[in-house]
Amino acid sequence: MTTSSTHHHDAAPSAPLKAAILERFAREVAKYPEAGKQSAVMACLAIVQQDEGFVSVQREREIAAYLGMAPIAVHEVTTFYNMYNQHPVGKFKLNVCTNLPCQLRDGVTALVHLEKKLGIKMGETTADGLFTLQQSECLGACADSPVMLVNDRTMCSFMSNDKLDQLIDGLRSAKPGEAS
Numbered sequence: 001m002t003t004s005s006t007h008h009h010d011a012a013p014s015a016p017l018k019a020a021i022l023e024r025f026a027r028e029v030a031k032y033p034e035a036g037k038q039s040a041v042m043a044c045l046a047i048v049q050q051d052e053g054f055v056s057v058q059r060e061r062e063i064a065a066y067l068g069m070a071p072i073a074v075h076e077v078t079t080f081y082n083m084y085n086q087h088p089v090g091k092f093k094l095n096v097c098t099n100l101p102c103q104l105r106d107g108v109t110a111l112v113h114l115e116k117k118l119g120i121k122m123g124e125t126t127a128d129g130l131f132t133l134q135q136s137e138c139l140g141a142c143a144d145s146p147v148m149l150v151n152d153r154t155m156c157s158f159m160s161n162d163k164l165d166q167l168i169d170g171l172r173s174a175k176p177g178e179a180s
């Protein structure tokens, strides 16, 4: 007997934003004059992502309503910056730069090595929920290629296959702790 594949919709409605989150929104909005409260959109997205791990379409709509913006305008921000996750991601998000300058200097080699080591394709998350592999736009460190960003914070340069192995093994064994 086969079970049908699990649903991958993350659009299932979740509870509305918690009061604590709305309070944090209010603090961000207070930094701007009333007419400019939409300037808090990135901060609000970051707050939701920090709390829930990603920004769902529902949360985009709630933020839009909160800030008096069109939902599409919020969605454009979410999709423009790759630090925002539109879907749940693994504990460690690995973004490998594959823009052209890096491509010419082994950026793709690094990506392929990671795909093999983790057993997933770019854009996927490992079954244990530990690693998500993504491409990244230029990280401004082209001369240090291959370069990658771990959890939108930690930049790793000159990532030879050996260094990639060390990084992955290190993150695996540091599992219960912090990302960096």
Ligand code: FES
Residues within 6 Å of the ligand: 097, 098, 099, 100, 101, 102, 103, 137, 138, 139, 140, 141, 142, 143, 145, 147
């Ligand atoms: S192209 Fe990869 S860091 Fe610039």
